[in-house]
Amino acid sequence: MGPVRLGLDIGATKTLGLVLADDGVIKAEVREPTEPGADGVVRTAAKVVDALRDAVDEPWTGPVGVGVPGLVDVERGAVKHAVNLGLDGDWVPLGDLLGDRLGAQVVVENDVNVASLGAAALSGEDDLVYLSIGTGLAAGLVLDGRLRRGVHGAAGEIGHVPVDPMGVYCQCGQRGCLETVASGSAIAAAWPSTDLPPAQALFAAAQAGDEKAIAVRDRFAVGVAEAIRVLSLAVDPRTIVVGGGVAQLGDQLRAVVAAALLDQAASSPFLASLDLAGRLRVVPADRPVAAVGAALLGR
Ligand SMILES: [Zn+2]
Missing domain, CATH: 3.30.420.40 (ATPase, nucleotide binding domain)
Known part of the structure; x- marks a missing residue:
């Protein structure tokens, strides 16, 4: 070896x-x-x-x-x-x-950034946006093979893009941020659960036909789709990879977000031509993308 x-x-x-x-x-x-x-x-x-x-x-x-x-x-x-x-x-x-x-020697990097490097390495893609849906919502950008941190390390902080002037206040001090609708904490607030992780409980209830759960799930999916639309229109990556704790939902998550993206593109030939739904992937639940990306630091 x-x-x-x-x-x-x-x-x-x-x-x-x-x-x-x-x-x-x-x-x-x-x-x-x-x-x-x-x-x-x-x-x-x-x-x-x-x-x-x-x-x-x-x-x-x-x-x-x-x-x-x-x-x-x-x-x-x-x-x-x-x-x-x-x-x-x-x-x-x-x-x-x-x-x-x-x-x-130890090299330290933000967890979403290392996950984006890991997702790039594991997929063989050198141009992608990694959207992490965990407690919060943030993205890592690997563009033309390079990690984009930004001058203040704030590149990809998509969770704090405000989309709803009448929305709830966010812990960042703004109002109606994407994180307040499209994150694990947003799901936990809207669909509290003690026996299962809230995202799993919500998706299971929606799958079983609970109308309130369907509405909450779809609002969440629209928020994730908005984050993907903003990121894609900003940097136009080849692939959009969704990871983080909520991505344990796997293909159920990909399906509802893809449906929301298709819905948003239905009235726009421009958006439809970008095929955002077709570029969407979800990290398989057993892939330790962040630790793989961390191992590749300083390569
Ligand atoms: Zn915020």
Whole structure:
């Protein structure tokens, strides 16, 4: 076996790490519940890396790549506003803290950005928009083979594009943002559920013919379709890949969003000619796109 790379996807509930071979094959995968706070996040990440080193007795090349939620200063490897990880104060120098612990170089990047890199690598596409529908709504842009972060790291923050002046107030301070209708938290607010994840409960109820559920699901789908329309008209990517927790719904999600896109295009030959529904993909539920993208950081 040739050289391998290590990538970590640090999420609020779990940290998933993997070893990626040069040919794209995943050689080992390890997951641990994420401990909150800077010390906890570093401890969890180190535990995962140690387990990966044990699982694959091969030298690795390049830095250890890490994807984290929140605002990331890529130059400094620092993270801010990762509230779900218990990192809500000042900048946390995650790259240095973890690098010291591992005795290795660590590269840190935003989780949606690494997922977009992973989606590009796994699909063989070098031009795509990755729309992450999790608690929030955000996109990663891989354009002509390059990740577009933006001058302020705000490229792809589609969830905070306001579309409804009469809509509810968003945590960002604006009103009627896409995230308030097209996200996991929007579904949880409109369709609370305790036994199943709300998105699954909603889609199951709609599938069973519940009229209120159908209305909530379709409003959500229209919001996702609006996000896709805005992103596509801004950068015209070859492929649109939907991922994130809500994408666990798989083809049921693709079908309702594609239907909303076709509906929006029905009165517009221009939109119809762009075939947004035909460019839509959903990440298969078992593909660890963010950890794969993290492993490819610094390539
Ligand atoms: Zn907002």
